[in-house]
Amino acid sequence: MNLEALAQKSQQLTQKHFGKTILLYAPLYLSNECNNQCVYCGFNSKASGKRISLTVDRAFEEAKILSKMGFKHILLVSGERKDIISMDYLKKLVVKLRDLFSSISIEIYPMSEDEYRELFLAGVDGLTIYQEVYDREIYKKVHPFGPKSDYDFRFETPERGGRAGFHRINIGFLLGLGEWQKELQALASHAQYLQKKFWKSQISISFPRLRGFEPLNPVTDKALVEMICRLRILLPTVGMTLSTREPAELRDNLIPLGITQMSAASSTAPGGYSSSDSASEQFSVADHRSVAEVSAAIFAKGYEPVFKDWDRNL
Numbered sequence: 001m002n003l004e005a006l007a008q009k010s011q012q013l014t015q016k017h018f019g020k021t022i023l024l025y026a027p028l029y030l031s032n033e034c035n036n037q038c039v040y041c042g043f044n045s046k047a048s049g050k051r052i053s054l055t056v057d058r059a060f061e062e063a064k065i066l067s068k069m070g071f072k073h074i075l076l077v078s079g080e081r082k083d084i085i086s087m088d089y090l091k092k093l094v095v096k097l098r099d100l101f102s103s104i105s106i107e108i109y110p111m112s113e114d115e116y117r118e119l120f121l122a123g124v125d126g127l128t129i130y131q132e133v134y135d136r137e138i139y140k141k142v143h144p145f146g147p148k149s150d151y152d153f154r155f156e157t158p159e160r161g162g163r164a165g166f167h168r169i170n171i172g173f174l175l176g177l178g179e180w181q182k183e184l185q186a187l188a189s190h191a192q193y194l195q196k197k198f199w200k201s202q203i204s205i206s207f208p209r210l211r212g213f214e215p216l217n218p219v220t221d222k223a224l225v226e227m228i229c230r231l232r233i234l235l236p237t238v239g240m241t242l243s244t245r246e247p248a249e250l251r252d253n254l255i256p257l258g259i260t261q262m263s264a265a266s267s268t269a270p271g272g273y274s275s276s277d278s279a280s281e282q283f284s285v286a287d288h289r290s291v292a293e294v295s296a297a298i299f300a301k302g303y304e305p306v307f308k309d310w311d312r313n314l
Protein backbone atom coordinates (compact mmCIF):
# COMPACT_ATOMS: atom_id res chain seq x y z
CA MET A 1 0.00 0.00 0.00
CA ASN A 2 1.39 3.43 -0.85
CA LEU A 3 1.34 6.26 1.69
CA GLU A 4 -1.81 7.85 0.29
CA ALA A 5 -3.74 4.60 0.48
CA LEU A 6 -2.42 4.01 4.01
CA ALA A 7 -3.56 7.50 5.04
CA GLN A 8 -7.06 6.97 3.63
CA LYS A 9 -7.46 3.66 5.41
CA SER A 10 -6.12 5.12 8.64
CA GLN A 11 -8.52 8.07 8.46
CA GLN A 12 -11.47 5.76 7.82
CA LEU A 13 -10.63 3.49 10.77
CA THR A 14 -10.00 6.42 13.13
CA GLN A 15 -13.36 8.00 12.31
CA LYS A 16 -15.12 4.66 12.71
CA HIS A 17 -13.75 4.10 16.22
CA PHE A 18 -13.30 7.65 17.55
CA GLY A 19 -15.58 9.85 15.44
CA LYS A 20 -14.22 13.24 14.42
CA THR A 21 -12.99 14.33 17.83
CA ILE A 22 -9.68 15.34 19.40
CA LEU A 23 -9.32 15.20 23.17
CA LEU A 24 -7.31 18.12 24.57
CA TYR A 25 -5.17 17.84 27.70
CA ALA A 26 -2.36 19.78 29.36
CA PRO A 27 0.82 18.68 31.14
CA LEU A 28 1.68 20.10 34.56
CA TYR A 29 5.40 19.85 35.31
CA LEU A 30 5.99 19.37 39.04
CA SER A 31 9.76 19.05 39.22
CA ASN A 32 12.77 19.07 36.90
CA GLU A 33 15.05 17.34 39.41
CA CYS A 34 16.08 13.85 38.42
CA ASN A 35 18.39 11.04 39.50
CA ASN A 36 18.91 9.74 35.99
CA GLN A 37 21.31 10.72 33.25
CA CYS A 38 19.34 10.12 30.07
CA VAL A 39 21.66 11.63 27.50
CA TYR A 40 18.83 13.22 25.49
CA CYS A 41 17.02 15.05 28.32
CA GLY A 42 17.36 18.58 29.70
CA PHE A 43 16.40 17.33 33.18
CA ASN A 44 19.26 14.82 33.47
CA SER A 45 21.20 15.10 36.71
CA LYS A 46 24.36 16.35 34.95
CA ALA A 47 22.61 19.10 32.98
CA SER A 48 23.04 22.68 34.11
CA GLY A 49 20.04 24.97 34.45
CA LYS A 50 17.70 26.10 37.15
CA ARG A 51 16.10 23.29 39.17
CA ILE A 52 12.67 23.73 40.64
CA SER A 53 10.28 21.44 42.45
CA LEU A 54 6.87 22.94 43.06
CA THR A 55 5.27 22.68 46.47
CA VAL A 56 1.83 21.08 46.52
CA ASP A 57 0.26 24.54 46.89
CA ARG A 58 2.26 26.03 44.01
CA ALA A 59 1.39 23.04 41.81
CA PHE A 60 -2.26 23.56 42.66
CA GLU A 61 -2.01 27.24 41.68
CA GLU A 62 -0.56 26.20 38.30
CA ALA A 63 -3.35 23.64 37.90
CA LYS A 64 -5.96 26.31 38.56
CA ILE A 65 -4.59 28.25 35.57
CA LEU A 66 -5.05 25.17 33.38
CA SER A 67 -8.53 24.65 34.74
CA LYS A 68 -9.43 28.25 33.87
CA MET A 69 -8.23 27.61 30.31
CA GLY A 70 -10.89 24.88 30.14
CA PHE A 71 -8.81 21.73 30.58
CA LYS A 72 -10.47 18.78 32.28
CA HIS A 73 -7.69 16.27 31.59
CA ILE A 74 -4.35 16.92 33.26
CA LEU A 75 -1.05 15.04 33.06
CA LEU A 76 1.30 15.40 36.05
CA VAL A 77 4.93 15.21 34.90
CA SER A 78 8.19 15.15 36.83
CA GLY A 79 11.78 13.97 36.78
CA GLU A 80 12.58 10.86 38.78
CA ARG A 81 13.06 11.99 42.38
CA LYS A 82 10.96 9.82 44.62
CA ASP A 83 12.20 11.72 47.67
CA ILE A 84 10.83 15.01 46.30
CA ILE A 85 7.71 13.99 44.38
CA SER A 86 6.80 11.42 47.01
CA MET A 87 3.68 9.32 47.39
CA ASP A 88 2.51 11.66 50.13
CA TYR A 89 3.05 14.71 47.86
CA LEU A 90 1.19 13.09 44.98
CA LYS A 91 -1.76 12.03 47.09
CA LYS A 92 -2.11 15.50 48.64
CA LEU A 93 -2.02 17.11 45.20
CA VAL A 94 -4.41 14.63 43.58
CA VAL A 95 -6.99 15.16 46.33
CA LYS A 96 -6.90 18.90 45.57
CA LEU A 97 -7.09 18.35 41.81
CA ARG A 98 -10.03 15.98 41.86
CA ASP A 99 -12.59 18.79 42.01
CA LEU A 100 -11.09 20.62 39.05
CA PHE A 101 -10.24 17.79 36.66
CA SER A 102 -12.23 14.79 35.49
CA SER A 103 -9.09 12.86 34.55
CA ILE A 104 -5.68 12.93 36.24
CA SER A 105 -2.76 11.06 34.66
CA ILE A 106 0.84 10.73 35.77
CA GLU A 107 4.13 10.65 33.89
CA ILE A 108 6.64 10.33 36.70
CA TYR A 109 9.02 7.56 37.84
CA PRO A 110 8.05 3.87 37.49
CA MET A 111 6.38 2.53 40.63
CA SER A 112 5.38 -0.79 42.13
CA GLU A 113 1.91 -2.20 41.55
CA ASP A 114 0.92 -1.40 45.16
CA GLU A 115 2.05 2.20 44.80
CA TYR A 116 0.05 2.57 41.59
CA ARG A 117 -2.98 1.09 43.34
CA GLU A 118 -2.62 3.67 46.10
CA LEU A 119 -2.57 6.47 43.54
CA PHE A 120 -5.48 4.96 41.63
CA LEU A 121 -7.53 4.92 44.83
CA ALA A 122 -6.54 8.55 45.45
CA GLY A 123 -7.96 9.58 42.05
CA VAL A 124 -5.29 9.04 39.38
CA ASP A 125 -6.82 7.23 36.40
CA GLY A 126 -4.07 7.32 33.76
CA LEU A 127 -0.41 6.35 33.38
CA THR A 128 2.04 7.50 30.73
CA ILE A 129 5.33 5.64 30.54
CA TYR A 130 7.56 5.51 27.48
CA GLN A 131 10.08 2.74 27.01
CA GLU A 132 12.11 5.44 25.18
CA VAL A 133 13.82 2.80 23.02
CA TYR A 134 13.05 -0.91 22.69
CA ASP A 135 16.51 -1.78 21.35
CA ARG A 136 18.40 -3.01 24.44
CA GLU A 137 21.86 -1.92 23.25
CA ILE A 138 20.78 1.63 22.52
CA TYR A 139 18.79 1.70 25.77
CA LYS A 140 21.95 0.88 27.70
CA LYS A 141 23.93 3.56 25.90
CA VAL A 142 21.46 6.40 26.44
CA HIS A 143 20.56 5.48 30.03
CA PRO A 144 24.03 5.09 31.51
CA PHE A 145 23.20 5.80 35.15
CA GLY A 146 20.36 5.78 37.67
CA PRO A 147 17.29 3.62 38.27
CA LYS A 148 16.19 4.06 34.67
CA SER A 149 19.06 1.91 33.46
CA ASP A 150 16.92 -1.11 34.47
CA TYR A 151 15.31 -1.91 31.08
CA ASP A 152 13.06 -4.70 32.32
CA PHE A 153 11.61 -2.81 35.28
CA ARG A 154 10.64 0.00 32.93
CA PHE A 155 9.27 -2.37 30.29
CA GLU A 156 6.99 -4.03 32.83
CA THR A 157 5.70 -0.72 34.19
CA PRO A 158 2.58 -0.37 31.99
CA GLU A 159 1.59 -3.86 33.06
CA ARG A 160 1.89 -3.00 36.76
CA GLY A 161 -0.24 0.05 36.06
CA GLY A 162 -2.83 -2.09 34.27
CA ARG A 163 -3.00 -4.52 37.18
CA ALA A 164 -3.42 -1.59 39.57
CA GLY A 165 -6.54 -0.55 37.63
CA PHE A 166 -5.56 2.52 35.55
CA HIS A 167 -8.15 3.25 32.88
CA ARG A 168 -5.66 4.91 30.54
CA ILE A 169 -2.23 3.53 29.73
CA ASN A 170 -0.10 5.51 27.30
CA ILE A 171 3.15 4.09 25.90
CA GLY A 172 5.65 5.07 23.22
CA PHE A 173 9.26 5.32 22.16
CA LEU A 174 11.36 8.40 21.54
CA LEU A 175 11.48 9.05 17.82
CA GLY A 176 15.13 9.40 16.89
CA LEU A 177 16.87 6.84 19.12
CA GLY A 178 16.42 3.42 17.47
CA GLU A 179 15.60 2.57 13.84
CA TRP A 180 11.95 3.54 13.65
CA GLN A 181 10.80 0.51 11.64
CA LYS A 182 12.13 -1.91 14.29
CA GLU A 183 10.94 0.26 17.16
CA LEU A 184 7.48 0.45 15.59
CA GLN A 185 7.22 -3.34 15.46
CA ALA A 186 8.18 -3.65 19.12
CA LEU A 187 5.78 -0.89 20.13
CA ALA A 188 2.90 -2.44 18.17
CA SER A 189 3.47 -5.83 19.86
CA HIS A 190 3.66 -4.15 23.26
CA ALA A 191 0.41 -2.24 22.67
CA GLN A 192 -1.33 -5.33 21.28
CA TYR A 193 -0.31 -7.32 24.35
CA LEU A 194 -1.55 -4.61 26.71
CA GLN A 195 -4.84 -4.29 24.82
CA LYS A 196 -5.49 -8.01 25.16
CA LYS A 197 -4.49 -8.22 28.78
CA PHE A 198 -6.12 -4.99 30.00
CA TRP A 199 -9.14 -4.84 27.72
CA LYS A 200 -10.99 -2.52 30.11
CA SER A 201 -8.25 0.15 29.81
CA GLN A 202 -7.75 2.56 26.93
CA ILE A 203 -4.28 1.86 25.55
CA SER A 204 -2.72 4.85 23.77
CA ILE A 205 0.47 5.54 21.90
CA SER A 206 2.45 8.78 21.82
CA PHE A 207 4.94 9.94 19.20
CA PRO A 208 7.51 12.01 21.12
CA ARG A 209 10.15 13.13 18.62
CA LEU A 210 13.53 14.05 20.09
CA ARG A 211 14.16 17.77 20.30
CA GLY A 212 17.34 19.53 21.40
CA PHE A 213 19.44 16.38 20.98
CA GLU A 214 21.08 15.10 17.80
CA PRO A 215 18.98 12.04 16.90
CA LEU A 216 20.85 8.76 16.43
CA ASN A 217 18.30 7.73 13.80
CA PRO A 218 16.39 10.81 12.57
CA VAL A 219 12.67 10.42 11.83
CA THR A 220 11.27 12.53 8.98
CA ASP A 221 7.73 13.95 8.87
CA LYS A 222 6.90 11.41 6.16
CA ALA A 223 8.08 8.56 8.40
CA LEU A 224 5.94 9.93 11.24
CA VAL A 225 2.88 9.90 8.98
CA GLU A 226 3.66 6.35 7.91
CA MET A 227 4.06 5.26 11.52
CA ILE A 228 0.70 6.72 12.56
CA CYS A 229 -1.11 5.13 9.61
CA ARG A 230 0.51 1.69 9.98
CA LEU A 231 -0.25 1.60 13.70
CA ARG A 232 -3.86 2.64 13.11
CA ILE A 233 -4.36 -0.18 10.61
CA LEU A 234 -2.76 -2.72 12.97
CA LEU A 235 -4.50 -1.36 16.09
CA PRO A 236 -7.76 0.32 15.06
CA THR A 237 -8.91 1.12 18.62
CA VAL A 238 -5.66 2.37 20.10
CA GLY A 239 -5.60 6.06 21.14
CA MET A 240 -2.90 8.23 19.53
CA THR A 241 -1.38 11.25 21.21
CA LEU A 242 0.60 14.15 19.78
CA SER A 243 2.25 16.77 21.97
CA THR A 244 3.35 20.34 21.35
CA ARG A 245 6.85 19.05 20.52
CA GLU A 246 5.64 19.17 16.93
CA PRO A 247 5.02 22.46 15.09
CA ALA A 248 1.48 23.79 14.55
CA GLU A 249 1.25 23.12 10.81
CA LEU A 250 2.32 19.48 11.12
CA ARG A 251 0.01 18.90 14.09
CA ASP A 252 -2.93 20.29 12.11
CA ASN A 253 -2.14 18.10 9.13
CA LEU A 254 -1.91 14.98 11.31
CA ILE A 255 -5.38 15.52 12.85
CA PRO A 256 -7.32 13.61 10.18
CA LEU A 257 -4.81 10.77 9.92
CA GLY A 258 -5.19 8.96 13.23
CA ILE A 259 -4.45 11.28 16.14
CA THR A 260 -7.10 11.19 18.88
CA GLN A 261 -5.62 13.40 21.60
CA MET A 262 -3.34 16.42 21.76
CA SER A 263 -1.79 18.63 24.38
CA ALA A 264 -2.19 22.38 23.92
CA ALA A 265 -0.84 25.65 25.32
CA SER A 266 1.81 23.61 27.15
CA SER A 267 4.72 24.63 29.32
CA THR A 268 7.39 21.97 29.90
CA ALA A 269 9.03 23.76 32.85
CA PRO A 270 7.84 23.57 36.47
CA GLY A 271 6.08 26.84 37.30
CA GLY A 272 5.87 27.74 33.61
CA TYR A 273 2.16 28.63 33.56
CA SER A 274 2.36 31.31 36.23
CA SER A 275 5.87 32.68 35.72
CA SER A 276 8.07 33.46 32.77
CA ASP A 277 11.09 33.27 35.06
CA SER A 278 10.67 29.55 35.48
CA ALA A 279 13.05 26.61 35.56
CA SER A 280 14.65 24.92 32.58
CA GLU A 281 12.36 23.00 30.22
CA GLN A 282 12.44 19.29 29.44
CA PHE A 283 12.16 20.05 25.73
CA SER A 284 11.26 23.18 23.84
CA VAL A 285 7.68 23.50 22.71
CA ALA A 286 7.20 23.98 18.97
CA ASP A 287 3.47 24.74 18.91
CA HIS A 288 2.94 27.89 20.99
CA ARG A 289 -0.73 28.45 20.17
CA SER A 290 -3.35 29.14 22.84
CA VAL A 291 -6.13 26.67 23.60
CA ALA A 292 -8.56 28.81 21.59
CA GLU A 293 -6.22 28.78 18.59
CA VAL A 294 -5.68 25.00 18.74
CA SER A 295 -9.45 24.48 19.12
CA ALA A 296 -10.10 26.72 16.09
CA ALA A 297 -7.57 24.72 14.04
CA ILE A 298 -9.31 21.46 15.03
CA PHE A 299 -12.71 22.90 14.01
CA ALA A 300 -11.19 24.10 10.73
CA LYS A 301 -10.29 20.49 9.91
CA GLY A 302 -13.92 19.47 10.49
CA TYR A 303 -13.19 17.92 13.90
CA GLU A 304 -14.43 18.75 17.37
CA PRO A 305 -12.12 19.54 20.31
CA VAL A 306 -13.19 17.62 23.42
CA PHE A 307 -12.22 18.69 26.93
CA LYS A 308 -13.87 15.91 28.88
CA ASP A 309 -14.46 12.31 27.85
CA TRP A 310 -14.18 10.70 31.26
CA ASP A 311 -15.87 11.06 34.63
CA ARG A 312 -14.49 9.17 37.58
CA ASN A 313 -18.05 8.56 38.83
CA LEU A 314 -18.80 6.42 35.77
Ligand code: SF4
Residues within 6 Å of the ligand: 034, 035, 036, 037, 038, 041, 042, 043, 044, 045, 078, 079, 080, 148
Ligand atom coordinates in the same frame (compact mmCIF):
# COMPACT_ATOMS: atom_id res chain seq x y z
S1 SF4 B 1 13.99 11.54 30.57
FE1 SF4 B 1 12.97 11.46 32.54
S2 SF4 B 1 14.25 10.09 33.73
FE2 SF4 B 1 15.51 10.75 32.02
S3 SF4 B 1 16.66 12.53 32.76
FE3 SF4 B 1 14.77 13.26 31.79
S4 SF4 B 1 13.31 13.47 33.45
FE4 SF4 B 1 14.98 12.17 34.18
